[in-house]
Amino acid sequence: MDRIGLGLCWAAGIALCLIAAAIVGFMLFKGLQFLRPDLLVTSPVASQDQSKSGGFLDPMVGTLILTTIGTAVAVPLGVATAIWLSEYARPFWLARAVESGVDIIAGTPSIVLAIFGLIIFQQSFFGFLSFTAEGGAVFGRSFLTAGLMMSLIALPLIVAATREALQSIPGHVREASYALGKSKSATIRRVLIPAARPAIGTGAALGMGRIAGDTAIVVILLGATALQAEGSTPLFGTLRGTGSTLTSYVYNNSPAGEGNAPEKAYAAAFVLLLIVIFLNFSIDTIAGRRKMEAAWKG
Amino acid sequence: MSAPPLTKFARSPRRSGESQDRRTELVLGVLACGVLALVAGMVIFVFAKAWPSFSHNGLKWFGPGGDVGAQLQAIFNSPADPANYVYLLRAWPLIYATILVTASSVALALAFAVLSAIFIVEFAPNRLRRILEPTVRLLAAVPSVIYGLIGVLVLVPLVGNHLITRAQKESVIFVVQLTGNSLLVAVIVLTIMITPIMIAIIVDALRSVPNGWKEGAAALGVNRWRVMWTIVVRSARPAIIAAAVLATARALGEAIMLAMVAGSVAFSPNPLDGPTFFLEPIQPLASTIVINAEGLTVVPFGQTLYAFAAVLLVSAAGLSLCGYAAKQPLKRYGIRA
Numbered sequence: 286m287d288r289i290g291l292g293l294c295w296a297a298g299i300a301l302c303l304i305a306a307a308i309v310g311f312m313l314f315k316g317l318q319f320l321r322p323d324l325l326v327t328s329p330v331a332s333q334d335q336s337k338s339g340g341f342l343d344p345m346v347g348t349l350i351l352t353t354i355g356t357a358v359a360v361p362l363g364v365a366t367a368i369w370l371s372e373y374a375r376p377f378w379l380a381r382a383v384e385s386g387v388d389i390i391a392g393t394p395s396i397v398l399a400i401f402g403l404i405i406f407q408q409s410f411f412g413f414l415s416f417t418a419e420g421g422a423v424f425g426r427s428f429l430t431a432g433l434m435m436s437l438i439a440l441p442l443i444v445a446a447t448r449e450a451l452q453s454i455p456g457h458v459r460e461a462s463y464a465l466g467k468s469k470s471a472t473i474r475r476v477l478i479p480a481a482r483p484a485i486g487t488g489a490a491l492g493m494g495r496i497a498g499d500t501a502i503v504v505i506l507l508g509a510t511a512l513q514a515e516g517s518t519p520l521f522g523t524l525r526g527t528g529s530t531l532t533s534y535v536y537n538n539s540p541a542g543e544g545n546a547p548e549k550a551y552a553a554a555f556v557l558l559l560i561v562i563f564l565n566f567s568i569d570t571i572a573g574r575r576k577m578e579a580a581w582k583g
Numbered sequence: 584m585s586a587p588p589l590t591k592f593a594r595s596p597r598r599s600g601e602s603q604d605r606r607t608e609l610v611l612g613v614l615a616c617g618v619l620a621l622v623a624g625m626v627i628f629v630f631a632k633a634w635p636s637f638s639h640n641g642l643k644w645f646g647p648g649g650d651v652g653a654q655l656q657a658i659f660n661s662p663a664d665p666a667n668y669v670y671l672l673r674a675w676p677l678i679y680a681t682i683l684v685t686a687s688s689v690a691l692a693l694a695f696a697v698l699s700a701i702f703i704v705e706f707a708p709n710r711l712r713r714i715l716e717p718t719v720r721l722l723a724a725v726p727s728v729i730y731g732l733i734g735v736l737v738l739v740p741l742v743g744n745h746l747i748t749r750a751q752k753e754s755v756i757f758v759v760q761l762t763g764n765s766l767l768v769a770v771i772v773l774t775i776m777i778t779p780i781m782i783a784i785i786v787d788a789l790r791s792v793p794n795g796w797k798e799g800a801a802a803l804g805v806n807r808w809r810v811m812w813t814i815v816v817r818s819a820r821p822a823i824i825a826a827a828v829l830a831t832a833r834a835l836g837e838a839i840m841l842a843m844v845a846g847s848v849a850f851s852p853n854p855l856d857g858p859t860f861f862l863e864p865i866q867p868l869a870s871t872i873v874i875n876a877e878g879l880t881v882v883p884f885g886q887t888l889y890a891f892a893a894v895l896l897v898s899a900a901g902l903s904l905c906g907y908a909a910k911q912p913l914k915r916y917g918i919r920a
Binding site: 287290291293294295296297298300301302304305308309311312361362365366368369370373375379382383385386387388389390391392393394395396397398400401403404405437440468469470471473491494495497498499500501504505532535536539540547550551554557558561562564565568569 | 601603604606607608610611612614615616617618619621622623624625628629632695698699701702703705706707711714715717718719720721722724725726727728729731732733735736737739775778782806808809812829832835836837838839843869872873876879888889892895896899900902903904906907
């Protein structure tokens with residue numbers, strides 16, 4: 286009986302290794318086979334002939350823009366929520382409610398967030414975020430709206446990481462700061478946030494990985510089109526316009542989408558995988574540095 | 584005569600510190616409540632939008648009856664006059680598909696994840712462990728669309744061309760076409776997708792079981808496997824449940840990957856079909872929304888899709904409640920997970 290259990294354990298462990306190796310190896314093989322430099326620098330063109338349909342420069346730019354917007358919104362909001370939850374949390378019932386609110390966001394499927402975003406951003410109040418049609422109907426799809434919804438995906442990860450870090454700072458560190466006559470807000474700004482910075486970085490990197498890897502929000506809130514600017518202002522026009530990301534490019538070029546160009550889907554998926562692996566490594570580096578910095582853990 | 588300004592001046596440092604404190608608390612509190620307001624807004628908006636679909640069908644919305652694909656088509660084509668909107672929908676095949684694919688992949692992944700986690704924590708040689716842990720984290724971070732791509736380009740043709748026999752295809756030809764987009768592939772890919780998430784949580788939980796308990800058992804002459812199984816896994820059971828809940832939430836909301844591999848045919852596989860059961864296509868709720876996203880502008884069709892979203896939202900909220908409840912016993916032991 287014990288031996289069977291032990292054998293199953295080994296089998297599961299080895300199967301895990303094999304599956305991981307198979308996935309990474311397969312993507313590496315296919316990616317290197319189909320990835321050509323010109324795919325990275327040309328924009329997609331609608332064409333029946335796959336040799337003329339261009340590369341995925343636009344989707345890469347799209348992924349970059351979306352990740353930037355999402356992280357830029359999620360980090361301040363997430364850190365503020367985490368600090369309030371762990372340092373103030375008054376009144377108690379409100380703190381509990383906020384806590385479970387964050388939990389609910391974490392559990393909500395991104396497809397639900399996507400179509401929720403579509404309702405609120407189609408209100409005329411948010412018309413400035415996307416483009417408005419002749420009759421006053423707001424389109425609701427743009428980099429800005431998609432980025433705002435993406436920030437909700439990253440938010441719970443950042444809140445969790447920051448709270449964990451704040452809770453691991455011992456109380457006497459705070460008391461030492463108060464003893465020097467610092468106010469609570471100065472303590473938060475000068476002592477707690479610097480100490481939690483590596484954790485915030487880890488949370489943000491995790492969140493960026495999730496944003497870069499999400500497809501449902503892109504398909505519904507970004508339109509998964511080529512970069513199409515709205516209006517004449519150069520940067521803001523792009524942000525108000527629709528576009529695509531690597532994930533939606535992969536989806537559209539797979540047999541499930543319209544494009545059906547598996548080679549390009551593989552190449553784009555490979556680039557996406559590289560981005561995710563890079564983010565993962567940066568988490569490891571951040572986490573490694575944290576161990577050295579936390580002197581009071583001794 | 585200069586008394587008031589002096590008093591004010593003398594007290595100002597402390598008071599500014601205090602008022603700044605109060606301001607910080609207020610700003611942080613308002614931001615945190617903003618998150619809460621967002622959740623409330625999400626629930627209210629989604630339900631308000633979904634209401635017509637529920638109210639026209641009543642509880643039969645959840646029941647079986649008729650062909651969901653045809654019903655959705657009829658809703659999509661309903662006349663522009665609001666009085667004549669078509670709402671008739673019996674969503675059971677979609678719900679059934681969601682439950683089927685989620686439950687079976689979570690069950691498979693649970694067994695696999697617990698065994699792998701025990702392996703990583705206790706039995707793996709050090710060198711293997713050093714490779715395995717980053718690998719698990721990497722697999723947990725791989726975007727679902729990549730799993731979907733591998734599924735649709737590798738597993739689906741494999742199953743479609745080699746596993747499904749001609750006889751099987753012919754046996755159901757009048758009901759549904761077997762192409763390889765199937766329950767089987769969906770469950771396999773989904774299992775691979777959610778296992779790493781569970782392993783990461785379970786490994787943490789197994790590690791946080793106090794060493795003294797293990798050593799105590801080992802000192803009584805219990806072997807390593809029994810120590811792991813009877814002491815460590817049992818005391819980490821709440822964390823394992825929490826991991827399963829989290830994975831269920833992920834599986835429930837997985838839209839893109841399932842839309843790619845599961846076949847996008849609103850069909851409910853019949854367990855009486857024998858082995859063919861596993862090869863029949865399905866369409867869960869979340870991927871129904873993605874596939875039909877272009878139809879959101881058609882008013883009754885959009886409302887129907889929002890009804891699917893509302894069902895998903897309620898199940899997700901219920902799951903996070905379960906997760907919270909499952910974690911409570913852990914706090915009693917002082918184990919954090």
